[in-house]
Amino acid sequence: MAEGNGTNGTSGPNGTPGGAGSDEPKSKISVLLEDSKVVKEKALEEIKALKQPEKTDLWKSILRVKHDETPRSRALGVLSNVFLHLHPAKINRDAVAYNYTWGMGGMTFYIYITLVFTGTLLMFYYHPSKVVAFRDILYLEHDVPFGKILRNMHRWGAHMMVIMVELHMFRVYLTGSYKKPREFNWVVGVLLLVLTLLLSFTGYLLPDDQLGFWAVTVGTNMARATPLLGHDGPFGPQMGMTAFNDVRFGLLGGSIVDSNALLRAYIWHCIAIPIIATTFMIVHFWRVRKDGGISGPAPVMLESEIKEPRKI
Amino acid sequence: MDLHQLWTILSTPDNVPIVLLLFVIPFYTWYGLRQSFANDRLIAQLEKDPVMAKTHHRKTQPWRPGWAREVHVWPYLLRIEFLAAIILTVILMVWSITLNAPLEEPANPTLTMNPSKAPWYFLGLQEMLVYFDPWMAGVVFPSLIIVGLMVIPYIDENPLGNGYYTYKQRKFAIWTFLFGFIALWVSMIVIGTLIRGPGWMWFWPGMTWDHNRLTFDVNRDLPDIFGIKNRIGKILFGGIVVGIYCVAAWIGVHMAIVRDAFGKKILARMSLLQYATMQLMLILMLSLPVKMILRLVFRIKYVWVTPWFNI
Numbered sequence: 001m002a003e004g005n006g007t008n009g010t011s012g013p014n015g016t017p018g019g020a021g022s023d024e025p026k027s028k029i030s031v032l033l034e035d036s037k038v039v040k041e042k043a044l045e046e047i048k049a050l051k052q053p054e055k056t057d058l059w060k061s062i063l064r065v066k067h068d069e070t071p072r073s074r075a076l077g078v079l080s081n082v083f084l085h086l087h088p089a090k091i092n093r094d095a096v097a098y099n100y101t102w103g104m105g106g107m108t109f110y111i112y113i114t115l116v117f118t119g120t121l122l123m124f125y126y127h128p129s130k131v132v133a134f135r136d137i138l139y140l141e142h143d144v145p146f147g148k149i150l151r152n153m154h155r156w157g158a159h160m161m162v163i164m165v166e167l168h169m170f171r172v173y174l175t176g177s178y179k180k181p182r183e184f185n186w187v188v189g190v191l192l193l194v195l196t197l198l199l200s201f202t203g204y205l206l207p208d209d210q211l212g213f214w215a216v217t218v219g220t221n222m223a224r225a226t227p228l229l230g231h232d233g234p235f236g237p238q239m240g241m242t243a244f245n246d247v248r249f250g251l252l253g254g255s256i257v258d259s260n261a262l263l264r265a266y267i268w269h270c271i272a273i274p275i276i277a278t279t280f281m282i283v284h285f286w287r288v289r290k291d292g293g294i295s296g297p298a299p300v301m302l303e304s305e306i307k308e309p310r311k312i
Numbered sequence: 313m314d315l316h317q318l319w320t321i322l323s324t325p326d327n328v329p330i331v332l333l334l335f336v337i338p339f340y341t342w343y344g345l346r347q348s349f350a351n352d353r354l355i356a357q358l359e360k361d362p363v364m365a366k367t368h369h370r371k372t373q374p375w376r377p378g379w380a381r382e383v384h385v386w387p388y389l390l391r392i393e394f395l396a397a398i399i400l401t402v403i404l405m406v407w408s409i410t411l412n413a414p415l416e417e418p419a420n421p422t423l424t425m426n427p428s429k430a431p432w433y434f435l436g437l438q439e440m441l442v443y444f445d446p447w448m449a450g451v452v453f454p455s456l457i458i459v460g461l462m463v464i465p466y467i468d469e470n471p472l473g474n475g476y477y478t479y480k481q482r483k484f485a486i487w488t489f490l491f492g493f494i495a496l497w498v499s500m501i502v503i504g505t506l507i508r509g510p511g512w513m514w515f516w517p518g519m520t521w522d523h524n525r526l527t528f529d530v531n532r533d534l535p536d537i538f539g540i541k542n543r544i545g546k547i548l549f550g551g552i553v554v555g556i557y558c559v560a561a562w563i564g565v566h567m568a569i570v571r572d573a574f575g576k577k578i579l580a581r582m583s584l585l586q587y588a589t590m591q592l593m594l595i596l597m598l599s600l601p602v603k604m605i606l607r608l609v610f611r612i613k614y615v616w617v618t619p620w621f622n623i
Contacts, residue, residue, distance in 0.1 A: 084390065090382035092381070159326075162433050167340055170493060173493075176473035176476070177475060178464060179468065179475075210420060215429065218438060222441075222446050224446075235620060299371055
C-alpha cells in the first residue's frame with residue numbers, strides 16, 4: 001500500500017517547465033488540485049486497507065502470529081500469548097466438561113486476581129494506623145465513590161476463595177490426582193491453602209473494629225500456648241519465655257493487639273503473603289504442566305493391572 | 313423455638329459463607345461420589361469381561377472411533393474460562409450489592425465481645441479448644457493437619473484411582489478424607505458458627521442466646537473418677553490410659569485396612585515408615601472425636617493430668 005510513494009511528483013510545483021515552453025505553464029491552483037487528488041486516492045486506499053487490520057504491521061507487531069482458522073494458528077494463539085501460555089495447545093477432550101474438575105482451581109486463581117485488584121484500590125483509602133484505620137473504613141463506606149461495593153467485593157471474594165480452595169482440594173483428593181507424578185504439587189497446594197487462610201486472617205484485623213480485634217485476639221492467644229515458644233505453653237516458662245519475648249510477641253509486635261499488630265497485619269496482608277502466595281502459585285501452575293497437565297479424566301485401571309512396586 | 317434468633321444467626325453477614333457451605337459441600341460430595349459410583353460400575357463390568365477390557369476406552373464419557381482424543385484449548389477451554397470469569401464476577405457483584413460486609417464498633421480492648429469468635433474458617437480450631445488445651449488445639453493440631461495433608465501422597469501406596477473418580481478402588485482413602493474433611497473440619501465449623509453462643513455454650517438451633525444463662529457442668533478429670541489423688545499416680549494413670557487408647561486406635565485402624573484382600577495387598581506395598589506415619593496421623597485424628605465424646609457425653613475434661621501439660 002506504500003507503493004508509488006514519492007513517484008508522483010513529476011509535475012510538482014518545483015518541477016522545471018518541460019520543452020521549449022510550448023505549453024502554457026499550468027496554474028499553481030490546478031497543480032495543487034491534481035496533487036490533492038493523488039493524496040485523496042492514497043487516503044482511500046489506506047482506509048480500504050484498514051478493513052483488514054490483521055494485515056497491518058502494527059497488528060502483526062502486537063500479536064506476532066496469524067490468527068486464522070487453521071489448527072496451527074489456534075495452537076500458536078495460545079502458546080505465543082503470555083497470559084495464555086500456561087495452557088497446553090490441546091487437552092483431553094473429557095477434561096473440558098465441568099463434572100471432572102469443577103473448575104475450582106481456575107476460579108480460585110481468578111478470585112485471587114479480583115482480590116488483588118480490589119485490594120489495591122482499597123489501599124488508596126486506608127492508613128494502617130490505630131488512629132485513622134476505623135475512620136478510613138467509615139469514609140470508604142460513606143464517601144468514597146463505589147467504596148462500599150469495593151469493600152464488599154473484597155470481603156466476599158475472600159470468603160469465596162477459602163471455600164473454593166477447600167473444594168479444589170476435595171476434588172483433587174476424590175480423583176486421586178495427588179498420586180504419582182503429582183505428589184509434590186499436592187504439597188505446594190497444601191501450602192497455598194495455609195497461605196489463603198493466613199491472607200484472610202490477617203485481613204480480618206484491618207478494619208480495626210470489634211469483630212476483627214477479638215477474632216485476632218482469640219487467634220493469637222493460641223500462639224501464647226505454643227509448646228516451648230509460648231509463655232503459657234508446655235515447657236515455655238522453662239525455656240525463659242515471657243509475654244514480652246515469646247512467639248506471640250513476635251506476631252503482634254507487642255504483648256497486646258495494638259497499633260504494631262495492626263501495622264504487622266497490614267504488611268503481611270498486603271505485601272508479604274501475596275508475594276509468597278504468588279510465588280507458590282507460579283510453582284503450582286508450572287508443576288501442573290510439567291507433571292503432564294491435569295490428571296484426567298483418565299481411563300480407569302483394573303486391580304489386575306497393578307504393577308509390582310519398584311524397590312529402591 | 314426462637315425463629316428470630318435463628319434468623320439473626322443465619323443472616324449475620326459473616327455467617328453467610330457457612331450457610332453456603334451447608335449447601336455446597338453436600339452438593340459436591342454427591343456430585344463427586346455419583347461419578348465415583350458410575351466409574352465403579354464400569355470397572356466391575358470390565359473386570360467381568362476381559363475381552364471388553366481390552367477394547368473399551370475405559371471412561372464413562374462417550375467415545376467413538378475416529379473422535380480426536382484431544383481438543384484445542386482455543387476455543388474449547390478458553391471460552392469456558394472466560395465464561396466462568398464472567399459468571400463469577402456477576403455472582404460476586406450481586407452478592408456485594410445485596411449484602412454489606414460487617415463492621416462492628418471500633419476496637420475496644422475493654423469491652424469483650426460475647427461470644428468472641430475467630431473467622432469462620434478457624435472456628436473448627438476454636439471449637440477444638442473445648443476439648444483440648446490451647447497448645448494442642450491451637451498449635452499442635454493445626455500443624456499436624458498441615459503436615460498430615462502434606463504426607464498423604466507419600467503414604468498412599470494405592471496405585472488405583474489416579475485421575476478418575478472411584479470409590480471401590482479407594483474405600484479407605486475416601487472414608488478417611490470424608491471423615492476428616494466433612495465429619496471433623498466442616499461440621500466443627502458449623503458447630504462453632506451456628507451452635508456456640510455466649511460463653512461458648514451449646515445452644516441448639518432455635519434456642520435463644522441467653523447471655524445470663526448459667527450451666528452447672530461439673531467437669532471432672534478421669535483420674536478423679538477413679539479416685540486417684542496423688543500426683544505421681546495421676547501421671548502414671550493418665551499415661552497408661554493414653555497408651556491404651558493409642559494401642560486400641562492402632563488396632564482399629566489396622567483392622568479397617570485389612571478388612572478385605574485389596575487392603576492387605578496395599579498394606580504389603582507400604583514401607584514401615586509409611587505405615588507408622590499413617591498410623592500416627594490417624595491415631596491423632598481419631599483422638600479428637602474420642603475426646604469430644606468424653607467431654608460432651610461424660611463431661612470429662614482431662615485424661616492425663618501432669619504438672620507440665622494436660623491432655
